[in-house]
Amino acid sequence: MNKHKCTAGRSRAAGNLLIDLVIGVALLGLIAAMLAGTYSNLIQRSVDSFETTRATWMANSAMEVISGYPFADPVFVDGSIGVDGHESVMTTFDDIDDFDGYNFILESYPAYTAAAAVSWADISAEEIAEGADPKFFKRIMVTAQNDMLSNPVSLKTIMSAAGSGVGGGSQVIAEEELNNSFDTAQRIPRTSFYATENLDVGDDSYPWASINSNVSPGTDDDYYQFELQIGERLILDIDYGYDEDDVVDGVDILMRLYTSARVLLAWRDDDNDDQYGGEGSIDLKDPHLSIVAAYNGVYYAKVRSYQRDMGTNHYNPPTDEGNYVLNVTIVPTQASTGLGDD
Amino acid sequence: MMHLLRFDKNIRQKGFTLLELVVVVALIGIMVPAMAMIFSNILESNHKMRTTVAITEQFDFVLDRVTEDLNALDSLLIADDTNIKFATTTGQFVSLRMSDSSLELCTDEDCDDGDFHDLATGISSIDFNYFDKNFMSVTIIPGGLLSSIEGHKETINKIKYIEFVLVLNYLDGTTAMATVVFPENKVDLLE
Numbered sequence: 103m104n105k106h107k108c109t110a111g112r113s114r115a116a117g118n119l120l121i122d123l124v125i126g127v128a129l130l131g132l133i134a135a136m137l138a139g140t141y142s143n144l145i146q147r148s149v150d151s152f153e154t155t156r157a158t159w160m161a162n163s164a165m166e167v168i169s170g171y172p173f174a175d176p177v178f179v180d181g182s183i184g185v186d187g188h189e190s191v192m193t194t195f196d197d198i199d200d201f202d203g204y205n206f207i208l209e210s211y212p213a214y215t216a217a218a219a220v221s222w223a224d225i226s227a228e229e230i231a232e233g234a235d236p237k238f239f240k241r242i243m244v245t246a247q248n249d250m251l252s253n254p255v256s257l258k259t260i261m262s263a264a265g266s267g268v269g270g271g272s273q274v275i276a277e278e279e280l281n282n283s284f285d286t287a288q289r290i291p292r293t294s295f296y297a298t299e300n301l302d303v304g305d306d307s308y309p310w311a312s313i314n315s316n317v318s319p320g321t322d323d324d325y326y327q328f329e330l331q332i333g334e335r336l337i338l339d340i341d342y343g344y345d346e347d348d349v350v351d352g353v354d355i356l357m358r359l360y361t362s363a364r365v366l367l368a369w370r371d372d373d374n375d376d377q378y379g380g381e382g383s384i385d386l387k388d389p390h391l392s393i394v395a396a397y398n399g400v401y402y403a404k405v406r407s408y409q410r411d412m413g414t415n416h417y418n419p420p421t422d423e424g425n426y427v428l429n430v431t432i433v434p435t436q437a438s439t440g441l442g443d444d
Numbered sequence: 445m446m447h448l449l450r451f452d453k454n455i456r457q458k459g460f461t462l463l464e465l466v467v468v469v470a471l472i473g474i475m476v477p478a479m480a481m482i483f484s485n486i487l488e489s490n491h492k493m494r495t496t497v498a499i500t501e502q503f504d505f506v507l508d509r510v511t512e513d514l515n516a517l518d519s520l521l522i523a524d525d526t527n528i529k530f531a532t533t534t535g536q537f538v539s540l541r542m543s544d545s546s547l548e549l550c551t552d553e554d555c556d557d558g559d560f561h562d563l564a565t566g567i568s569s570i571d572f573n574y575f576d577k578n579f580m581s582v583t584i585i586p587g588g589l590l591s592s593i594e595g596h597k598e599t600i601n602k603i604k605y606i607e608f609v610l611v612l613n614y615l616d617g618t619t620a621m622a623t624v625v626f627p628e629n630k631v632d633l634l635e
Contacts, residue, residue, distance in 0.1 A: 120464055120467065120468065123468060123471060124471070127471055127475050130475070130479065131475075131478070134478075134479060134482040134483075135482070137482070137486060138482050138485060138486060141485075141486050141489050141490070142489065144489075144493060145489045145492060145493050148492075148493040148496045148497055149496060151496075151497070151500060152496045152499075152500045155500050155503060155504060155621070156503075156621050159503075159507060159621050159622065159623055160622075162511075162623065162624075163607070163622065163623055163624035164624075166605070166624050166625055166626040167579055167605060167624060167626065169626055169628075170577070170604055170605060170626035170628070192578065192579060193578040193579075193580060195578075208622070208624070210573075210607065210609045210620060210621075210622035211622065274631065274632045275632070276598060276601035276602065276632050277598075278602075314601075314632060314634055
């Protein structure tokens, strides 16, 4: 009897083994599934943080691209946000707010987009100090997004019209070929003109810009366009052009100035006086000329070698080629606007 | 006694049948691979997570450093796909290049191989891209642009944006991040 009880107990124990095991397995499975769930959640977070980092760098890159553009449109000065006139694609953009609504796609960030939004800064949102003129501040917002990202990354910055480089173009400009005709004349924006120290400019208390250029080959013509306001004096001064010993690898220049209708206003071959030139001319063959603007608008300068201008009778083809610097000064009036210093 | 022995034998049969054993073994057989799969998934995920966190940190560190240096660029001296040299507004020189699997930095004016030291290791590749004022790509000739060569200055002066692409080994492949910098104090080289 005693043995019976004992074996009956064993029987129960043996029967429970299966159920115990099933429950055990179920429990383990449950725990493992929960662990896996928690882990995959963690993974998602780490992937998210990775994608967020990446989106941040992309937004940052887009922001850098925008900040490289001038604060205001040099031509359309009505102050509206968004593209103006012909500015339909990015290569024609010429100021910050043209990027409003633009979608960046950067090659190094496939599957990402960065949408830009530009507007005037908001005083009520305390983006700029109370009393400041909101027309001098633009807000740029860049939002980078990707499918794997649960929350897009938004970066915001306030750009000011003042400050180095932000408000204007660079003061020392490289010639950009092809500028061999009126239609392809290189535009020198008013925002490039600043009054800073330059011994080669006759009076550097006036805003100036400097163009580094060359005549190459000898048949090369260089056209530039400037925007002047009525009453302003434009001074064009060639420096480091001709020198007898050719130590600066220069060229003897002849320079002409035209109206927007391409009517000749003035020309100069050599330097006749030193009133405006400052230093920089090694030889009297470096010309400078000056006019006072009689209308608001575009003026063209045409620069070529003196030899080329002599025509085919003398030099065919012209062989004189080399570098020159064109220092341009705008003497502003009381009413002048849009120069780099403004 | 005989009765008891028979009884005993019956009980033993009821406790551990062959069927039960088979079921138990089968269950264990199912459970073990399932658990192994789950755990290996967890381990793999763990590895992926650690790698992700580590490379995120490395990306951040390197891109931060290069962005900061490029932002201080004053004049660009060498512009190439895989190396760059420039002077900063503080009068320092910065040379970056790729060597083996390291991104190397030198801050001397003239850099020999011995002057370079590792900024980051475990790098798959780097790439410098250059863009003009319209963010159009500026073509870099094989061997790079040298500021000391007359014909290159014009092209170097056109460069307005510099992009640095960093490619790191990530799990079984690679992954890339890039920074575009507008060095607003960049000066033009005089011809």
